[in-house]
Amino acid sequence: MGSTFDSFRRLGPAAFVLKAIVSMIVADVLLLGFILLRRTYRRRYFAHRDARQFELRQSWDDLISGTIPYATWRTKPFDCQLVETMVLDAFEVAGPAESARLLKFMRASGLIEKCISDARHHQGWKRHRALVALGRTRAPESIPALAEGLRDRDLETRLAALRGLGRMVCPEAAEEILHWVGEVGLVVPALPLQSALVLSCAERPQILLPYLQHAAPAVREALGRVLGEVATASLGTELLQFADDDLPELRAAAARALSFAEPRLAINVLSELAKDPMWFVRLRAIVSLGKLSQPAAIPFLLQGLSDSNRLVRLRAAEAIVDSPAEMVPIFEQLVAMRDRYGLHAYLTALENAGLQAKLESETRTSKQVNKRTKTILLEVLRTGTLPAEAHPSQKRVSAAVGSSS
DSSP states (O other), X not given: OHHHHHHHHHHTTHHHHHHHHHHHHHHHHHHHHHHHHHHHHHHHHHHHHHHHXXXXXXXXXXXXXTOSOTHHHHTOHHHHHHHHHHHHHHHHHOOHHXXXXXXXXHHHHTHHHHHHHHHHHOOTHHHHHHHHHHHHHTOGGGHHHHHHHHTOSSXXXXXXXXXXXXXXXXXXHHHXXXXXXXXXXXXXXXXXXXXXXXXXXXXXXXXXXXXHHHXXXXXXXXXXXXXXXXXXXXXXXXXXXXXXXXXXXXXXXXXXXXXXXXXXHHHHHHHHHTTOSSHHHHHHHHHHHHHHTOGGGHHHHHHHTTOSSHHHHHHHHHHHHHSSSOHHHHHHHHHHHTOHHHHHHHHHHHHHHTOHHHHHHHHHXXXXXXXXXXXXXHHHHHXXXXXXXXXXXXXXXXXXXXXXX
């Protein structure tokens, strides 16, 4: 041993280099040994897990029905976690009847209470996992535990609770989220909040209205986007109060809901929203005008073809093509507007609907259009370009459109 150390001393400064090399080799060997040992352990663990999962799957119906006593797997942590994972995965593809059966099993076996206890007493990733699992079960008794998670100081825990409540897809979960947001404001990113509320408010969008009137500006903006997604006929004319709101999201929500309102009232309001400074408000207004399928909406849809936003023009064109009104007079008015962007949008919608041949046939046989006008319309339909000179009926059509608006 002494001769070895003497040899190192004789090396001088090179001894430090040699020691470093030896140390690195030893460290690499130890690290490689740890990696191999870990991989061996994980391979054995997953092989055992897959084998046990296969065994449980063979007796799945007996397991869920309770024929196999719960004590045979409930007292074994490995089996208990595996059964819980399998049941939660089954929820993702289960229909109403199967979901009710799985939920009954989780209640009878105590898995729901276990998840609720984990969500309340654990911290970190274990609590996050339990909160998301509770949302996947859609069990009403889990809503209080999820609501407690919303008030945690950790952002990741709040987001996990928010995702869990969103997956509940029920108004009760939406009320908990809205109460929390009303208390603390927007303390999470807006996108996950909106996603959770869209899912949970779809059944009863009316619960958003009281919070929209008194919420802070940032919260009100997020709730306005949610309302724009879930607004339905059940809101009736309640959204008329937001038609001239300062928040464009609320004006867009009002425009969407008006597609279910009384046509005369809806067209009057939507015609104004179709001129809104914000493009997505105009887009919602044009879509709603198209859904009304009323002849009185045609002039405003034609005006939408001249919009500066391409999506608005395309939606206006689709609404005109889908309308039950006669095609030739509308096409004549469109050509008289001499807007090539609007014309291209209309021809695109016409081609997508497969109605080009129908319009051409109706134009040839129309008795309301003179021969020269027919020639111009057929040429425009064939080439997709406007004629060099003004259309003969341009002044008459423009006056008619102006008087109707």
